[in-house]
Every structure is written in structure tokens, then in C-alpha cells.
Amino acid sequence: MATRHHHSCTLCEATCGITVTVEGDRVTDIRGDRDDPFSRGYICPKATALADVHHDPDRLRTPLVRHGDEWLEVSWPAAFELVAGGLRQVRERHGKHALAVYQGNPTAHNPGLILYGQPFFRALGTRNLFSATSVDQLPHMLAALQLFGHQLLMPVPDLDRTDLFVCLGGNPAVSNGSIMTAPNVRARLRRVRRVVVVDPRRTETADLADEHLFIRPGTDALLLWSLVSVLFEEHLVCTGRLTPHLVGVDLLAEVARGFPPERTAPVTGVAAERVRALARELAQTERAVVYGRVGACTQEFGGLTAWLIVVVNALTGHLDEPGGSMFTTPAIDAVPLATVSGNRGSFGSYRSRVRGLPEFGGELPVAALAEEIETPGTGQIRALITSAGNPVLSTPNGARLERALDGLDFMVSIDPYLNETTRHADVILPPTTHLERAHYELALANYSVRNVAKYTPPVFERGPGQRHDWEIILELATRVLGGGAAARLLGGFGPEPLLELGLRAGPFGLRKLHRGLSLGRLRREPHGIDLGPLRRRLPGRLATRRKKINLAPRVYLDDVPRLRRLLDRPPREDLVLIGRRQLRGNNSWMHNYERLVKGRDRCTLLVNPADARERGLADGDLATVSSAAGTIEVPVEVTDAIMPGVVSLPHGWGHRRPGVLLRVATRHAGVSANDVTDEHHLDALTGTAALSGVPVRVASR
Numbered sequence: 161m162a163t164r165h166h167h168s169c170t171l172c173e174a175t176c177g178i179t180v181t182v183e184g185d186r187v188t189d190i191r192g193d194r195d196d197p198f199s200r201g202y203i204c205p206k207a208t209a210l211a212d213v214h215h216d217p218d219r220l221r222t223p224l225v226r227h228g229d230e231w232l233e234v235s236w237p238a239a240f241e242l243v244a245g246g247l248r249q250v251r252e253r254h255g256k257h258a259l260a261v262y263q264g265n266p267t268a269h270n271p272g273l274i275l276y277g278q279p280f281f282r283a284l285g286t287r288n289l290f291s292a293t294s295v296d297q298l299p300h301m302l303a304a305l306q307l308f309g310h311q312l313l314m315p316v317p318d319l320d321r322t323d324l325f326v327c328l329g330g331n332p333a334v335s336n337g338s339i340m341t342a343p344n345v346r347a348r349l350r351r352v353r354r355v356v357v358v359d360p361r362r363t364e365t366a367d368l369a370d371e372h373l374f375i376r377p378g379t380d381a382l383l384l385w386s387l388v389s390v391l392f393e394e395h396l397v398c399t400g401r402l403t404p405h406l407v408g409v410d411l412l413a414e415v416a417r418g419f420p421p422e423r424t425a426p427v428t429g430v431a432a433e434r435v436r437a438l439a440r441e442l443a444q445t446e447r448a449v450v451y452g453r454v455g456a457c458t459q460e461f462g463g464l465t466a467w468l469i470v471v472v473n474a475l476t477g478h479l480d481e482p483g484g485s486m487f488t489t490p491a492i493d494a495v496p497l498a499t500v501s502g503n504r505g506s507f508g509s510y511r512s513r514v515r516g517l518p519e520f521g522g523e524l525p526v527a528a529l530a531e532e533i534e535t536p537g538t539g540q541i542r543a544l545i546t547s548a549g550n551p552v553l554s555t556p557n558g559a560r561l562e563r564a565l566d567g568l569d570f571m572v573s574i575d576p577y578l579n580e581t582t583r584h585a586d587v588i589l590p591p592t593t594h595l596e597r598a599h600y601e602l603a604l605a606n607y608s609v610r611n612v613a614k615y616t617p618p619v620f621e622r623g624p625g626q627r628h629d630w631e632i633i634l635e636l637a638t639r640v641l642g643g644g645a646a647a648r649l650l651g652g653f654g655p656e657p658l659l660e661l662g663l664r665a666g667p668f669g670l671r672k673l674h675r676g677l678s679l680g681r682l683r684r685e686p687h688g689i690d691l692g693p694l695r696r697r698l699p700g701r702l703a704t705r706r707k708k709i710n711l712a713p714r715v716y717l718d719d720v721p722r723l724r725r726l727l728d729r730p731p732r733e734d735l736v737l738i739g740r741r742q743l744r745g746n747n748s749w750m751h752n753y754e755r756l757v758k759g760r761d762r763c764t765l766l767v768n769p770a771d772a773r774e775r776g777l778a779d780g781d782l783a784t785v786s787s788a789a790g791t792i793e794v795p796v797e798v799t800d801a802i803m804p805g806v807v808s809l810p811h812g813w814g815h816r817r818p819g820v821l822l823r824v825a826t827r828h829a830g831v832s833a834n835d836v837t838d839e840h841h842l843d844a845l846t847g848t849a850a851l852s853g854v855p856v857r858v859a860s861r
């Protein structure tokens with residue numbers, strides 16, 4: 161007999177509602193939940209692959225322990241014993257900083273990992289915490305900390321009510337939106353009166369847009385300064401309601417004078433007249449917003465770029481205004497919860513041992529991970545925990561990291577796959593996956609274009625031989641920190657009681673509002689609840705002293721001279737590499753499902769026709785791509801959708817490594833872009849990897 165279950169797709173940030181049909185122990189159908197008030201039946205091709213994740217014969221269901229080149233299945237108690245012993249031994253011999261942790265992207269989609277993993281890893285007391293943040297949104301978080309006083313206070317575009325959406329370094333038509341939770345973002349974008357995309361590639365989003373401007377990678381901060389300079393020069397600055405709360409506006413005016421559009425255009429490639437027109441348009445459109453995402457962050461000036469995006473929104477009167485850049489009102493509000501647990505955010509409170517890269521939010525930039533493992537001395541990393549991450553494919557110079565991993569004394573991976581990273585572990589602890597656990601959108605509801613709340617129970621109850629991520633963490637904490645400490649830190653009852661507390665303490669928890677939002681209420685409304693459009697939240701939501709926003713913090717002003725030098729940098733002879741995401745993929749880990757990888761090879765290098773001609777390359781040819789970090793070979797796709805001087809390669813491929821158990825993915829292996837990205841190519845301010853704008857040489861093979 162078939163049963164139907166309402167759930168959420170937890171693969172990307174869009175959080176689409178799904179309806180899953182199950183017969184016996186098989187998923188027979190997954191479709192969009194038309195009664196989900198937020199996603200209204202929309203799904204992308206990845207949602208149906210949740211069935212493949214669930215049934216994948218390659219997915220691990222029992223802990224694995226390495227014996228030389230062999231893997232043995234062992235019981236959970238035996239695996240835990242080994243892991244606790246391995247971690248404790250390294251800590252006793254070499255001190256707490258000898259333990260390192262890398263947390264990957266699926267953490268954000270997994271309430272159990274957020275609520276249990278974060279506190280446990282922090283309680284280990286090591287400085288060597290790493291995560292995907294430093295190859296992703298770190299610059300946005302730093303801007304939130306500097307300007308609004310809390311690293312989680314990132315504003316989101318009020319997409320459904322804006323009339324002008326300027327998109328810098330994001331491709332929501334494919335990524336389905338990021339730090340902008342918006343199911344069916346394509347339909348939402350189509351309803352916006354005017355969309356302008358600024359991107360070195362004419363992307364799928366650009367195809368939906370009214371205007372596309374090519375920009376040289378890594379030069380967005382120059383463009384943004386020029387917008388600011390025009391705003392001041394033409395007296396277009398209008399800070400509106402927030403004026404009494406803003407500090408530093410005069411300083412901005414002064415610095416901006418050094419960046420008129422005529423001066424930056426030759427470097428950015430965006431014509432001065434277009435910049436002037438865009439500044440006027442932003443100032444004169446009542447509901448407008450500038451939005452930036454990964455391409456704006458993971459580049460040489462990511463820190464300045466993320467800051468200046470907020471500055472432009474503030475100076476044009478679009479911060480905290482409908483249709484502009486707004487703050488959410490999430491049912492479980494992460495901001496006070498993180499503040500209570502002492503995690504408002506921090507920057508530069510210590511530095512990495514080898515290269516002196518700055519700490520952010522209690523973590524170090526992952527670009528430093530390999531050298532911290534390889535370099536002897538006090539504080540050298542000897543043991544590593546990876547949790548929901550695949551840094552060998554997702555961090556710069558993954559090939560070097562891969563070699564470094566073999567030098568560890570001990571490594572454990574909490575991951576459902578034996579993949580490019582986990583194959584280096586001594587023990588792999590496989591958690592349940594997406595359909596086997598309950599879900600509440602703890603992280604991403606904080607960045608949603610409407611306020612929504614939804615709780616879904618698991619589609620499948622986990623088997624007796626399986627463990628949820630949070631159960632794995634709880635057991636590790638008990639064995640490594642001791643039972644008392646683990647119980648105080650984590651409690652032993654799983655995410656639900658914590659969700660209930662969060663809902664009750666949250667802005668809708670009071671009985672008079674939405675009849676008192678509780679877990680019980682959410683259980684009775686399995687499609688989710690709409691809590692309305694974004695509302696003005698400032699100054700109340702500010703976590704800064706005296707509720708002021710300093711628009712010109714010193715950390716950023718001190719980085720401006722570095723940007724100024726970019727104006728005089730001689731033009732490169734090399735090409736520069738940027739990345740791209742693909743609809744039927746999810747970073748490194750969804751290439752093992754036939755329905756997502758079938759068809760032509762997608763791991764190709766996009767080359768502009770002029771650059772191809774110069775190098776004697778034709779469509780379909782194999783090219784070598786070399787950088788300071790390494791060399792790869794990849795088929796070429798010649799297209800004028802990429803600007804001259806730039807080439808594009810998707811990341812997350814490169815599965816043909818010995819010993820991985822990904823039978824489908826290894827047949828569609830591709831190459832890893834991060835075998836040529838460079839761990840020394842960074843945003844010097846924040847330590848965020850500059851995965852975009854990497855100088856490369858491309859030649860016909």
C-alpha cells in the first residue's frame with residue numbers, strides 16, 4: 161500500500177516542499193508539494209534524486225574502519241571506541257590544537273548537526289576549526305558583524321517586492337538562490353520589473369535579465385566604489401529613515417572620490433556611462449536592491465565587495481525598506497540564540513600558525529588547512545574530523561590537501577559516502593540521510609524572502625543499525641569529553657526539544673501571535689506556515705552599541721589602498737579562471753545518481769572564441785589548464801557567453817580517484833577545478849579563498 165509524506169527538500173537553500181510516495185520500503189514518487197505556501201509545488205530536478213540518495217547501494221549504512229587498503233564494516237560501539245581512542249590519544253600527546261575539524265555545506269541543511277555539531281566541535285577547544293564558510297559567505301558574515309553587530313545579521317533582498325534587482329556574482333537561476341531562500345526563484349525573478357546581472361559570464365540568470373554587464377573577475381569593489389562616487393557627485397545619496405543611525409557617510413564620500421567610473425572602467429570592463437546610469441537608476445527607483453553572492457565573495461576583494469554592497473543599498477535608501485535589502489523575522493531566531501551562547505561573531509582574534517591568516521567566528525580559513533597539517537612544530541594538526549564536507553574537491557589546491565591528509569595520525573569522517581576526502585579517513589561514521597530525519601529549516605529560514613516555518617517528520621524511520629548525525633556527535637562527545645560534560649553541552653534528547661524551545665522563545669511564540677507557534681502546531685500543519693512578508697527591523701534588530709551602523713569601519717578602510725593598487729596593475733597575459741554551478745549537481749556530492757549525470761559531459765572549460773583561436777583550440781578539444789597549484793586536462797566548449805580573458809570550469813568534479821566508492825560518479829568523473837585553484841590566492845583581508853579570478857594558462861594538448 162502506498163503512503164504519502166510531506167517533507168522538505170534539504171539539498172539547497174530554496175527549501176522546496178515535497179510530497180514523497182512510498183510503497184513498502186521504496187520511494188515511488190517525489191513531487192512538489194502544491195500546498196506548501198512558500199514553494200507552491202515547485203521543485204528542481206535534484207529533488208527527485210532524494211530517492212536515489214536513499215536507495216543508493218553505494219551509500220554507507222555501517223561504520224567502516226580502514227585496515228591498510230581494505231575497509232572493514234564494524235559495529236557502532238567498536239567504531240566509536242576507535243574514534244574516541246584516536247582523538248584522545250592525539251590530544252593527550254600533542255594538546256588540544258592538534259585536533260582539527262572541517263565542517264561542510266550540508267551542515268546548514270541539517271538541524272541535528274547545527275545544534276549538536278557546532279557546540280561539540282567548539283568544546284574541543286582547538287583553534288583549528290575550519291569550514292566551508294571560508295570558501296563561501298565569510299565576507300557577507302564579516303559585513304554583518306562590522307555593520308550590524310552580529311555575524312548572522314545578513315540582510316536579504318526583498319525579491320518579491322523589488323522593482324530593480326542588481327545581481328553581482330550570483331546565478332540564482334541555477335543555484336536556486338543563496339542567502340536568499342526563494343523557491344522557484346526563476347518565476348520570482350520574472351516578476352521583477354528590471355533585473356541587471358553583473359557577471360563575467362552571460363549566465364542563465366543573465367538570460368532572464370533585462371541587462372547583462374560583463375565584469376572582469378575580482379573587480380566588483382571598484383565598480384561599487386564608482387557607484388558610490390556617482391551617488392555623492394550627483395547628489396543622489398538619500399539615506400532616509402535610517403539617517404540618524406548611520407555613521408561614516410562623510411568618510412565614504414571622501415574615499416569614493418578616488419574611484420570615479422572613468423578611472424575604474426578600463427579595469428572592470430564596465431563602461432563609465434553604464435555605471436553612471438546604474439547609480440542613477442538605483443537612486444531613483446523606490447524599490448531597488450543590490451545583491452551579491454559567491455562570485456562577489458570568493459575573490460581577491462571579497463571583503464570590500466560584500467561591505468560595499470551594503471553601503472550602496474544604504475546610500476540609496478534601500479536598506480531595511482520593502483523591495484530593498486531587508487532583515488527577516490524567523491520563527492526560531494538564530495541571532496539571540498547565538499548571542500546567548502557567546503557567538504555573536506569575531507574577527508582576527510587570533511591567526512593561523514603558519515601563514516597568519518585571520519580567525520573569523522572562531523574558525524580559520526580552510527586555505528590554511530594543508531599547511532597546518534604539513535608544517536611541524538607546536539600546534540601542528542595531527543588529527544582531523546570531517547563532518548558533512550568534501551574539502552579535497554571543494555577547497556583550493558585540493559590535491560595538496562589530499563597529500564597532507566595522508567600525513568595525519570588519525571582521521572574520522574562523518575559522512576554517508578566513501579569519497580575523495582573520506583577515503584583518507586581511518587574511520588567513516590555514516591549518518592542517516594535526508595528522508596530518514598525530521599526537518600526544520602533552522603539556518604536558512606533566517607535568510608528567506610518571506611517569513612515561513614515548517615517542520616516535517618522523517619519519511620522513513622531510521623533502522624536500528626543507523627545513527628543520526630546528532631546521535632553520532634552525542635556519542636563522540638560523551639566518549640571524548642566525558643558523559644557529564646556532553647550532557648550539559650548537548651542534552652540527550654535530540655533536536656526536537658530545542659526546536660520547541662526556540663519556537664516558544666521566538667517572535668511568534670507568544671499565544672497572541674499566530675496562535676502561539678509551537679512544534680505541535682507545526683506538526684498539525686505539515687505543508688508549513690507562511691508568516692508574512694519581510695518587515696522593517698531597524699534599528700531594533702541592530703546588535704551594535706548605541707544602535708548605530710558604522711558604514712565606514714576601519715578594517716575596510718585599511719584595505720582600500722590594496723584595492724587602489726588594482727587600478728595600476730598591468731593587464732594580465734594569462735587568462736583567469738572562474739567557476740560555475742550546474743542545476744543537476746550540488747557542489748561535489750550529487751554525481752552518483754544516474755538521472756542527474758546522464759547526457760553530455762558537463763565538466764567543460766568555457767572559452768571565449770577569441771581566446772580559443774589564439775590558442776588553436778576548437779570546440780570539444782582537450783586543453784591543459786595550469787596554474788601555480790597544478791595542471792588538469794579538460795574538454796573545451798567555445799562560447800561567447802564567457803568574456804574574453806576569462807575561462808570557466810564547474811567545481812565538484814574529479815571523482816576518478818583511487819578507492820572511492822561512487823560507481824556512477826566515477827563513470828562521469830570530470831576533473832576538479834580545485835586542483836588548479838591556489839591556496840595562496842586569497843582575499844587578503846578576510847582569508848576567504850579567491851576561487852574566482854585564478855590566473856591560469858590554457859593550451860591545446
Ligand SMILES: Nc1nc2c(c(=O)[nH]1)N[C@H]1C(S)=C(S)[C@@H](COP(=O)(O)OP(=O)(O)OC[C@H]3O[C@@H](n4cnc5c(=O)[nH]c(N)nc54)[C@H](O)[C@@H]3O)O[C@H]1N2
Pocket residue numbers: 263264265266270292295296297454547548549550551553554555574575576577579591592593594629739740746747748749810811812833834837851
Ligand atoms: N572552485 C570552487 N570551489 C568551491 C566553490 C566554487 O564555487 N568554486 N564553492 C564553495 C562553496 S560555496 C561551498 S559551500 C563548498 C562546499 O564544500 P563542502 O561542504 O566541503 O563539499 P560538499 O560537496 O558540499 O560535500 C558535502 C559532503 O557531505 C556529505 N553529506 C551530504 N549530506 C550529509 C549529511 O546529511 N550528513 C553528513 N554528515 N554528511 C552529508 C556528502 O557525502 C559530501 O561528502 O565548496 C566550495 N568550493
Ligand SMILES: Nc1nc2c(c(=O)[nH]1)N[C@H]1C(S)=C(S)[C@@H](COP(=O)(O)OP(=O)(O)OC[C@H]3O[C@@H](n4cnc5c(=O)[nH]c(N)nc54)[C@H](O)[C@@H]3O)O[C@H]1N2
Pocket residue numbers: 172173265296328329330331332334335336337338358359360361363375376377378379380453454455456459738739740741742743744745746747748852853
Ligand atoms: N544546482 C546547484 N545549486 C546550488 C549549488 C550547487 O552546487 N548546484 N551550491 C549551493 C551553494 S553551496 C551555494 S554557496 C550557492 C551559490 O549560489 P550562487 O552564488 O548564485 O552560485 P554561482 O553559480 O556560483 O554564482 C556565482 C556567479 O559569480 C560569477 N562570478 C565569478 N567571479 C565573479 C566576479 O569576480 N565578479 C562577479 N560579479 N561575478 C563573478 C560566476 O560567473 C557565477 O555566475 O548555490 C547553492 N545552490
Ligand code: SF4
Pocket residue numbers: 169170171172173174175176202203204205206207336343
Ligand atoms: S531548488 Fe531543487 S534542490 Fe533546491 S530545495 Fe528546491 S527541489 Fe531541492
Ligand SMILES: [Mo]
Pocket residue numbers: 265292296
Ligand atoms: Mo556554498
